Amino acid sequence: MLHIGSVKRCLVTHLKLHIGVRSSYAGYCIKALFFSKRWEFDGLHGRYHEMAPNVVPMDYTKDPDVKLPMQLIINMPELKENPFRERIVESFSEDGEGSLSFNDFVDMFSVLSEMAPRELKAIYAFKIYDFNTDNFICKSDLEKTLNKLTREELTAEEITLVCEKVIEEADMDGDGKLGFADFENMISKAPDFLRDLLKTTMTLFFHTLIKLST
Amino acid sequence: MSTSERIKAIQKMPGTMKKKREIRFVSLSSFALQSFRRFGNSLSEYFHLLPLGHKTLKIIGANFGTSVLSYFIFLKWLLAFNFFSFVINFSFITVPQLVAAEPNNLSFTGLELFTGAGYFQETVLYYGFYSNATISKTENGPSYNMQLAYIFTVGIYFVICFLILLFSMAKSFCRNFINPQIHSGIASKLLCIWDFNITNEKAVKLKQKNISMQIKVQNTGEVLNFSATERVVRIVIHLVCWVASLGTAVAACAGVYFLSINNLKEVVKGHKNDLESQAAMLVLPIVASVLNTFMPFFYSWLGHLERFQTPGHQIYVTITRNIILKISIVGILCYYWLNIVAASESQCWETLVGQDIYRLVLVDFIFCLLGSFFGEFLRRIIGTIVCVNLGLPEFDIGRNVLDLIYAQTLTWVGILFSPLLPGIQMISFSIVFYVKKVSLMMNCQPPRKVWRTAQMTTSFMFLLFFPSFLGVLSVIGVTIWRLKPSEECGPFRGLSSMYDAVSEWIKILENYTASKWVVWIYHNLITSELFFFILSVVVLIITYLYWQITEGRKTVIKLLQKQITNEGKEKRLLLEKLWELQRKTENPSMPRGQGQQVSLIVQVLLFQLRAWYDFMGFL
Numbered sequence: 001m002l003h004i005g006s007v008k009r010c011l012v013t014h015l016k017l018h019i020g021v022r023s024s025y026a027g028y029c030i031k032a033l034f035f036s037k038r039w040e041f042d043g044l045h046g047r048y049h050e051m052a053p054n055v056v057p058m059d060y061t062k063d064p065d066v067k068l069p070m071q072l073i074i075n076m077p078e079l080k081e082n083p084f085r086e087r088i089v090e091s092f093s094e095d096g097e098g099s100l101s102f103n104d105f106v107d108m109f110s111v112l113s114e115m116a117p118r119e120l121k122a123i124y125a126f127k128i129y130d131f132n133t134d135n136f137i138c139k140s141d142l143e144k145t146l147n148k149l150t151r152e153e154l155t156a157e158e159i160t161l162v163c164e165k166v167i168e169e170a171d172m173d174g175d176g177k178l179g180f181a182d183f184e185n186m187i188s189k190a191p192d193f194l195r196d197l198l199k200t201t202m203t204l205f206f207h208t209l210i211k212l213s214t
Numbered sequence: 215m216s217t218s219e220r221i222k223a224i225q226k227m228p229g230t231m232k233k234k235r236e237i238r239f240v241s242l243s244s245f246a247l248q249s250f251r252r253f254g255n256s257l258s259e260y261f262h263l264l265p266l267g268h269k270t271l272k273i274i275g276a277n278f279g280t281s282v283l284s285y286f287i288f289l290k291w292l293l294a295f296n297f298f299s300f301v302i303n304f305s306f307i308t309v310p311q312l313v314a315a316e317p318n319n320l321s322f323t324g325l326e327l328f329t330g331a332g333y334f335q336e337t338v339l340y341y342g343f344y345s346n347a348t349i350s351k352t353e354n355g356p357s358y359n360m361q362l363a364y365i366f367t368v369g370i371y372f373v374i375c376f377l378i379l380l381f382s383m384a385k386s387f388c389r390n391f392i393n394p395q396i397h398s399g400i401a402s403k404l405l406c407i408w409d410f411n412i413t414n415e416k417a418v419k420l421k422q423k424n425i426s427m428q429i430k431v432q433n434t435g436e437v438l439n440f441s442a443t444e445r446v447v448r449i450v451i452h453l454v455c456w457v458a459s460l461g462t463a464v465a466a467c468a469g470v471y472f473l474s475i476n477n478l479k480e481v482v483k484g485h486k487n488d489l490e491s492q493a494a495m496l497v498l499p500i501v502a503s504v505l506n507t508f509m510p511f512f513y514s515w516l517g518h519l520e521r522f523q524t525p526g527h528q529i530y531v532t533i534t535r536n537i538i539l540k541i542s543i544v545g546i547l548c549y550y551w552l553n554i555v556a557a558s559e560s561q562c563w564e565t566l567v568g569q570d571i572y573r574l575v576l577v578d579f580i581f582c583l584l585g586s587f588f589g590e591f592l593r594r595i596i597g598t599i600v601c602v603n604l605g606l607p608e609f610d611i612g613r614n615v616l617d618l619i620y621a622q623t624l625t626w627v628g629i630l631f632s633p634l635l636p637g638i639q640m641i642s643f644s645i646v647f648y649v650k651k652v653s654l655m656m657n658c659q660p661p662r663k664v665w666r667t668a669q670m671t672t673s674f675m676f677l678l679f680f681p682s683f684l685g686v687l688s689v690i691g692v693t694i695w696r697l698k699p700s701e702e703c704g705p706f707r708g709l710s711s712m713y714d715a716v717s718e719w720i721k722i723l724e725n726y727t728a729s730k731w732v733v734w735i736y737h738n739l740i741t742s743e744l745f746f747f748i749l750s751v752v753v754l755i756i757t758y759l760y761w762q763i764t765e766g767r768k769t770v771i772k773l774l775q776k777q778i779t780n781e782g783k784e785k786r787l788l789l790e791k792l793w794e795l796q797r798k799t800e801n802p803s804m805p806r807g808q809g810q811q812v813s814l815i816v817q818v819l820l821f822q823l824r825a826w827y828d829f830m831g832f833l
Contacts, residue, residue, distance in 0.1 A: 081418045082410060112410070129405065142404070149408060150426035151419070162400060162429055170401040172775060173782025181778075183405070190406035191390055192668035196280050197409045 048105050051076070056102075070098030073105075078200045083148040084128055088112075091127035112200045121194045126183050138177040139163050270651060277414040278609070278654065279421070281665035285611050286647070288674060292622055293643045295378075299371065299629065299636035306367040307633050308338045310358045314349040329492050330572035335565060339572070341631045342565035342703035361715040364705045365694070368630055372687060375626075379679045386675045390668035400432060417660040424662060448521075455516045459535045462512065466505045466539065467546040474498050474550045482560050498570070499577035502543060506620065507581055510536050510613050525663055533612045540620045541681050547574075548627065548689045552697060562703040568631035575624050575635065579642040582617060586653045594657040606659040614650070615674050618643075619682055626686040630693060785823075792819055 049056045051072045057064055070089050079085040090098045092108040100108065110116060111124050127133075131141045142163040146154070154162075170178050170186050178186075187193060271290075275283040315338070322333040336343055344364060350357040407425060412418055477498050480491065513535045522528040551567045560566055590607050597604040621639065628635040694713050699706035706712045720736050723729045739745050795816050 078413055081413055081415050083418070083422075084408070084410075125405075146404065146429075149404070149422060150429065151422040153423070153426040154429060158429065158433060161433060162404070166401040166404055170405075172778045174779060174786070175782060186402045186405050189402040192280075193406035195389070196667070197406070197411065200410060200413075 045102070047076075048102055065101070067095075067099040067101045068105075070100075073098075073100055082200075083151075087128045087131065091124055096133070109200065112198065114199055118194050121198050122184055122187055123180075125187070125194070125198055126180050129183075136177040136179055137183060139167060142166055274651065274654065275411045277412070277417060278658075278660045279409050279412055279417060281611060281661055281667045281670075282609050282654065284667050284671050285609075285614055286651070288615060288671070289618060289643060289647055289650075292618060293640060293647070295375075295622075296625065296636045296640040296643060299375075299625075300634070300640055302367065302371050303629065303633040303636060307344070307360075307364055310349055310360065310363065311338055311344050314345065314347075316343075316345075325492055328573070328576065329495050330569040330576070331492070331495065334572075335569075339632055339634050340565040340568040341633075341705075342562040342568075342700075344705045346705045346707050359719075361705045362719055365712060365715050368690070371629070372690065375683065376687070379675075379683055383672075383675045383679050386672045390672045400429075403428070412660075414660070420660050420662055451520050455520050459513055459516060460538070462509065463535075463539045463542050466509065467542045470498070470502055470505070470543060471546050471550060473501055474547070475554060478554060478558060481566065482558055495569075496573060496577065499573040502547070502574060503577045503581040505543065506540060506578070506617075507585055509539050510616075513539075526666070529612060529663070529665075533616065536613065536616050537677065537681065540616060541685070544620070544623055544627070545685070548685075552689065552692055556697045562700045564631050564700060564704055568628060568635075571624055571628035571635065572632055572638070575621065575628070575639060575642070578617075578621055578624070579646070582621075582646055583649055586649055590653045590657040607657060608661050608663075609654055609658045611661070611665060611670075616677075619674070619678055622678065623682045623686060626683065627689055630690055788819065788823060792816065792823075795819070 048068070049058065052068055055068070056066055070086065070093070073079065073089050074085040079088065082088065086098065088108065089100060090096060092104050092111075093100050094104060111120055126137070129137050129141060129145050131144045132138070143159055146159055146162060167176065167178065170182050172182050172185065173179070271283060271286060274286055316336075318333065318336045320333045320336055326332040326334050330339070334340070338344070344360060346361050348357045348359045409421065412421065477495065480494055510532075513532050516535075517528045517532045520528075520531075522531070547570075551570065555563050555566055555570075590609075593604075593607040597606055621642075625635050625639045695711060697712075698710060699712055701707055706715060709715060709718075720733055724733050799813050799816065
């Protein structure tokens with residue numbers, strides 16, 4: 001069985017070393033760990049473990065450096081049918097290649113849960129739509145997004161027309177691509193996107209995990 | 215680390231202000247506050263583990279999307295509401311009456327469950343059974359005035375309902391309100407349309423097809439321009455359809471009215487308790503439910519006939535017509551009850567009204583189940599085996615939500631006449647939840663039409679509040695203030711109106727010096743028109759002030775947007791100037807000194823640009 005003390009130590013070290021966007025939410029998880037029951041955390045670790053039982057250890061005392069490749073993660077039932085699954089996994093992976101360590105895994109589902117703050121969700125939504133990771137949503141990113149949304153049923157002229165219209169409408173400072181501020185402005189016009197649509201139906205007890213920490 | 219050192223360490227770390235605030239919150243929250251929050255969270259966790267819980271809703275959301283999920287969330291909310299109503303009525307009105315109950319001499323036959331008459335007439339189910347006496351268990355013990363209890367419980371319950379609905383509606387409006395001035399163009403649609411909840415492959419494919427259709431329509435829709443004759447033809451078609459729908463609604467109401475007058479004659483004339491007369495009592499509710507079930511199909515057919523410009527338009531118009539039908543049926547029934555039944559020579563008119571409402575609620579529940587069976591189960595069998603072109607049925611969200619609102623309106627009207635009605639409605643809503651869920655999973659496919667969930671949820675809340683609840687309030691108001699209660703039954707027997715119970719109580723209180731303040735409040739605040747006039751004026755002034763503040767903020771938003779555009783242009787201009795200068799410094803024909811000067815200027819410009827970037831990032 002998983003030793004909870006070892007996991008706590010592992011995540012505390014992670015928090016000290018990598019304070020930043022993602023681990024601020026791991027902080028919420030750590031608070032939960034100090035008070036939660038063992039079975040809740042086991043559930044999340046169980047899901048991570050069952051994807052590759054030979055590789056993921058049950059014992060995290062030695063702070064193992066285990067990363068699961070993207071192929072395994074995108075076959076999870078919560079993500080399998082999502083057209084943006086590769087981008088989601090890449091946004092949360094530390095090395096940008098798509099392989100997730102357990103901390104990244106926790107981060108991903110914590111941001112995609114109902115309890116994550118709006119600002120955090122907006123940042124990750126921007127990352128998901130930014131296919132070439134240049135911190136701007138440029139025309140090629142929009143074209144790729146559109147292709148994923150419509151399963152390539154539109155003709156090339158329609159796609160170009162739509163992308164041009166989007167940039168014309170959303171770009172406020174006139175640089176031909178959408179920065180994070182433009183994106184946030186657009187999102188504020190559809191208030192239910194961050195709250196209701198940008199989440200995954202992860203198991204019930206993970207939801208409890210986040211609730212206990214806030 | 216001490217608190218101040220920790221704060222300093224957080225301030226030094228990279229990252230935006232918001233993340234630092236989060237980290238600070240995480241590390242500095244107090245232990246006591248957290249343990250209190252933990253307790254509250256574990257309580258709500260156990261509430262969610264109820265069968266009507268989280269997991270069911272998540273599965274529905276995963277397979278059918280957020281739009282169908284909103285129906286089930288609305289149903290769950292109404293269920294909780296009815297539970298609250300039942301608890302209040304049961305504890306304050308029914309339990310004391312049960313303590314001092316008179317024995318029931320009538321016999322129980324199974325038919326009472328459907329007609330509500332017979333054995334049930336002499337039970338706590340109806341108004342007529344409640345006594346107007348002051349109940350006390352022991353001599354000189356604590357006494358309980360049933361008259362005051364009845365009117366105060368009903369009154370305070372409606373006030374609490376009003377507040378709950380008002381706050382829910384305001385909260386929903388606040389969260390989902392989209393500024394109508396900013397045209398929701400294609401950008402927000404593209405970036406905010408994908409529902410990450412869906413995990414079902416078929417649902418994903420349908421949604422993608424939906425999105426591509428929407429984009430195609432948007433691309434071609436702007437070119438559409440009608441000629442004059444075509445426009446006239448369209449207006450005529452619209453008018454004809456509206457006349458047809460309003461005409462059928464009026465005809466339905468007239469039919470219900472004449473049927474109910476007939477019904478009353480039968481009930482008042484003879485008190486035969488045989489099967490025929492009992493069955494005759496069920497005709498009115500069955501007719502009303504049949505009208506409520508089949509007219510919406512007629513309206514959908516009319517909606518298909520008129521070719522609307524957008525599918526959203528069609529949904530709104532169809533829902534409006536359905537609302538008009540349902541509200542008119544409830545309205546005509548209330549008129550019949552308050553004007554005809556109350557003035558009839560029956561012994562206990564309130565119990566008659568209560569029985570009518572009980573039958574209506576029951577038959578409506580049965581028709582809901584039947585509708586699910588025929589509309590979804592049989593339709594699926596027809597769609598998959600007999601006529602494969604039709605395909606699987608879709609879950610009609612609009613029609614189902616309006617059915618819920620209709621049922622809730624009937625319950626509210628009936629609370630005064632049959633205090634246990636919320637309990638019955640609670641049971642019926644639970645059964646409907648399970649049946650609808652099972653039918654949905656087994657028979658339906660994910661919706662193909664566009665359904666703007668956030669706006670529709672707000673509209674449904676608004677519908678629940680505005681025609682439904684306020685209408686019920688006016689009906690209850692008329693009943694309490696204007697109508698004469700029956701002489702021989704109920705807690706208000708002998709009074710000239712139900713409200714007189716309160717005025718008589720105030721008169722009694724005037725004799726005690728200790729309760730003079732209650733009498734003062736009653737005379738100067740509750741019954742005085744001047745007070746309400748002043749209150750309305752104050753509320754209007756506050757509303758006007760808030761409106762002006764909103765207008766001012768809109769202007770500020772426009773100005774800030776202009777400022778952002780200007781800053782962007784300035785940035786590009788500066789960058790161009792910089793490049794020019796850089797090219798000049800690389801030009802070997804320039805003398806040394808000037809070159810150094812130019813590179814200094816370049817450095818200053820770069821520094822300014824960087825400062826400006828930091829400022830913009832900080833914003």
